[in-house]
Amino acid sequence: MIEVSIDSIRVHLVSQSRVVVLKELDTDRYLPIWIGPFEADAIAMSLQDIEAARPMTHDLLKNLLAQLGAEAARVEIHDLRDDVFYARIILRFDDRELEIDSRPSDALALAVRVHTPVFVEESVMERAGVTPESEAVDAEAPAAGSKEGGDRLSVFKDFVEGLDMDDLSGGEENKS
DSSP states (O other), X not given: OEEEEEEEEEEOXXXXXXXXXEEETTSSOXXXXXXXXXXXXXXHHHHTTOOOXXXXXXXXXXXXXXXXXXXXXXXEEEEEETTEEEEEEEEEETXXXXXXXXXXXXXXXXXXXXXXXXXXXXXXXXXXXXXXXXXXXXXXXXXXXXXXXXXXXXXXXXXXXXXXXXXXXXXXXXXX
16 A cells, blocks of 8 residues: 555636545655545645534544544555545544445545545556656556546546646645
C-alpha cells in the first residue's frame, strides 16, 4: 500500500464535476478520483477547518465512532473495477480490526475529520495514477484496463491532462 495525502480538490469549469487529487507522499505521482459535489464540499470544509452549524453526515460518523470507543485506523483505496474506485475504512474496536466498505469520497471525508492516514493499493496507483513527466506518454497509450483501447477512464484522463500538474504542489483545496 502507498500512503497518500489529499493534495487538492478541483472543479471542472464546464461540467462542474469535482475531482479529489491524492498525492503519493514520497513521489510526484497523483491519483485523481471523480467525486460528488457534496462530498467535495465535506472534504474541503474539513481541510479548511470550517465547521457547520449542525453535524454533517461525516461529522456524525466521527461522533458515532468516538462515542462507541472505535477508532478509524486508516482508509484504503484498494480496487478499481469497471472504472469505479473501491475503498474501505479500517476500524479498531474492542481489540479487533473491522473493514467497512465505502465510497472513496466518504472514506476521505471521514479521514480528514479523524486525521487518519490514507493508502492506495499499488495496482490501483499503477493503473490510474498520473505523474507529470509521463503525462505526454500516457496520453497516447490506451487507458489502463480499457476494452479495445477506449473506456470511461479515457475521458477522465483527458480531464486530468488538462490540469496544471505543476500547480498541484500548492496544496490549495479548491481550484478552478
